[in-house]
């Protein structure tokens with residue numbers, strides 16, 4: 001099914017949770033909603049599922065107005081992070097549940113249901129576990145059963161809210177790969193919510209980056225990584241260092257910064273800000289400075305150098321420890337900074353910048 005969301009807004013009391021969402025999802029597409037906590041991802045998913053109602057906007061699925069349709073008539077498979085299986089039912093009965101509770105006229109026969117459950121358990125690689133109870137399963141196995149239960153009804157749309165959130169990193173990686181395979185095998189249109197960039201980029205055909213109730217950018221991993229559409233996205237992608245620069249004919253300049261690797265930008269001459277990832281900052285020994293190394297920490301694989309500028313403040317640079325020219329970069333050394341990649345933005349701040357929560361993953365504070 002293709003999903004088209006237009007002009008969707010939602011408030012909870014004074015909080016504007018969705019501020020005009022426009023989004024199209026193609027039939028059979030796997031789309032990730034990525035964003036920090038509180039950006040409205042779950043609310044959008046619940047509106048699609050019919051568990052929440054928007055204040056304004058449209059939700060069309062294959063041309064049909066889904067806002068007119070009750071949740072139970074939408075044929076949606078929904079899996080939450082803390083998905084409760086029925087503890088008193090065996091795995092196979094949990095998976096069969098959505099089929100067995102259908103009205104008699106629509107309910108498949110017992111043998112058909114059993115065959116469907118067997119097929120799903122094979123697909124989910126839990127075919128040995130059919131007679132176990134949920135308490136006898138690992139977290140990852142339970143998530144698979146939850147997905148099996150969502151898939152059993154042959155959903156037109158599969159909605160997953162942080163489906164692997166509670167699991168450890170190795171199992172998450174396995175389940176991701178496996179979910180991609182299941183998605184390809186079933187061909188359902190799938191939307192999943194995550195605040196984990198790696199998960200979003202590895203799994204999804206397209207990633208929708210949300211911040212403070214708005215869509216900040218939609219695209220593939222490389223485009224979002226290399227060309228963040230807003231300072232918010234740049235920071236969310238780990239560009240935690242902000243440097244003041246001046247633009248002159250599309251080129252950025254600043255004392256003590258080597259910016260020759262940056263492409264020209266079609267921005268007006270004048271002050272601008274450059275957002276950079278710590279891994280794209282290379283300090284180079286230079287007696288003229290005006291930066292100098294303040295501290296140096298090795299994590300084994302990486303060298304983390306804090307550099308200070310008398311006017312700009314401190315910025316962190318992260319270099320691979322081996323092979324880097326880090327040996328000379330001891331505290332007190334005068335350096336200039338070579339910027340390998342970064343994104344330029346005009347100096348004025350947008351509303352969502354001000355709403356950026358302070359506690360995002362990968363965020364490191366730097367003084368400006």
Ligand SMILES: Nc1ncnc2c1ncn2[C@@H]1O[C@H](COP(=O)(O)OP(=O)(O)OP(=O)(O)O)[C@@H](O)[C@H]1O
Nearest residue numbers: 012015017035036037038039040041042043044195
């Ligand atoms: N039923 C509700 N009543 C009042 N406020 C709500 C309700 N549901 C969500 N909110 C608020 O709406 C905002 C967005 O919540 P939502 O769960 O959609 O965000 P999210 O991006 O999914 O966050 P997370 O990653 O933490 O799940 C939050 O500020 C939340 O507190």
